[in-house]
Amino acid sequence: MNIVFFGSSQFAVQSLEALVKAGHTISLVVTRPDKPKGRRLFIHPTEVALKAKALGLAIFQPDNPNTPEALEWLKKTPADLYVVASYGHILNQDILNLPRLMALNIHASLLPKYRGAAPIHWAIIKGEKETGISIIKMIPRMDAGDILLEKKINIENTDTAQSLSEKLEALASEAILEAVKLLEDKQLTFIKQDETQVTYAPKLQKEHCLINWNNDATTIAHQIRGLSPSPAAYTYRKGKMIKIFAAKALDYLETKPAIVLAVSKKIILIGCKEGAVELFELQMENGKRMSVEAFSCGYKIHPGEQWG
Secondary structure (H helix, E strand, O other), X not given: OEEEEEEOOXXXXXXXXXXXXXXXXXXXEEOOOOEEEOOOOEEEOOHHHHHHHHOOOOEEOOOOOOOHHHHXXXXXXXXXXXXXXXXXXXXXXXXXXXXXXXXXXXXXXXOOOOEOOOHHHHHHHOOOOEEEEEEEEOOOOOOOOOEEEEEEEEOOOOOOHHHHHHHHHHHHXXXXXXXXXXHHOOOOOOEOOOHHHOOEOOOOOHHHHEOOOOOOHHHHHHHXXXXXXXXXXXXXXXXXXXXXXXXXXEOOOOOOOOEEEEEOXXXXXXXXXXXXXXXEEEEEOOOOEEEHHHHHHHHOOOOOOEOO
């Protein structure tokens, strides 16, 4: 099948590679423009652009794919199907009308739950027990199209945003191949999303990452795992930010929110409204990411001090 692939982030890379390996023709890869990254602001291409170059595929990087100029460019590349995964733009109807068959979107949640930019993070933050991949027929509304297929996966108690994303990237590559096969075999059954069940996964902001120690320990542990490794949950100690990457909720009867309850070479225990959180990996402002052992030795943490 002749496909134009739209994608930008690492999440989309395995799906692009799977389509190529399955023998489909990727006539064009549309991805976001190169942009500065890191402290030195060196210009970097997207992860999808890097993969497309390695595969020898043609690349188009418009600032906005919905402009008349971009539309005219895309018209030069006829396609049976558009596949969109973590691209970063909602496509307008003029663009969606271009492929001969349709445009399919790969979304990392079980729609209609967690429409939006950060479904993997929010599923963990909200304490979900399962998530998955939805393949939907695209319309010019965010993640609102009819569902062609869904694949489910359990969220483990140890999953972080990174580990769950890696699992979902692999699942997405399986799901899109299955969806394309259904198209080829003309075995299509679409299910409308139940609008009464819609929830959202908005782009993460700094305020989503600040730990509120007046929450219970389980809620805080979910937040830490759901934001790890990036953008990372954080708190403050003596006016300096501490990012926390790994933690576990514990039952703890004698607890005070935001107070260090216990410290040893291998333990930092912080009180919450209910229970306590044991910390495993931390990073002091302007410092390096450390194990709890290295952190507690390097920064002389003491029981009774207050964080937050």
